[in-house]
Amino acid sequence: MADYTIVEKDSFTVLGFGTELKSDYTDFAGINKEKADFWQAIREDGRLDTLKSIATNNYIFAVNEAVNNKMMHYAGVMTEVSLPEATRLIQFPQGEYLVVKGEGETSEELSQKLTGIAFGQALLEAKDVAYVGGPNTTVEMGQQNGLFFGEMWIPVVRK
Template structure:
């Protein structure tokens, strides 16, 4: 099992690009993986992600999954409080407690998938004191190297009743 901790994070805002994910309406589904990779790569290759990089408040790369109006959506972008550029979208993360799952090694997409599978497959059980609270999930590339990634997944949680 990879490292897991719960920590309080301040509210933050991701700006970037979004797409609808097909094949599910939940926040996490295995069929999203290829769709996420394809979308993220397309935004890199067409220059859109590098174009908003100067707006980033830090060195990390971000993606996110959120369910909006019953549709799972995937975002690729940067964390920034700067004005929203034309043709971009924003996703606001509330401040609060997050389960932070961390891992390293291998391709970033595979690392993110492993951590999300861990969270929704074995972590959030009745025995765990926290449960998923329903907000967006952040995928954070810490080392800037998607081929040998150091990553975190931030899942919003609340104490189980």
């Protein structure tokens, strides 16, 4: 049984750099490799540090969103500042969110673990709510005892 909560959140916006995921949506190994390659690239070229420098908090968002029938993946932060080179401002609606908490040895492990639990267990067990699309995100909130910790936020509606 998955450990999750349903939480009311105010609307918020994440500014991010993104990439189109080309793997089939059922090819989890392919998707995970594309995401890992993207995160490595934005760490190496400084884009992640640029985002962190303008963030209003220490949270790093890994956002998944369907845009124009394309699977998009973004690295982002909450900020009041705009960057001309940023790919997208991602709007998250006010409302209820399914929230799964977890930790991992790396950022990628945290994100994969949270996504697996959220979509593979929690959404199936949450009988009163449904995910009807829109952006979802893993939120890396920090490190503690050598582990990365964070949450997955998925906007849901009551059935």
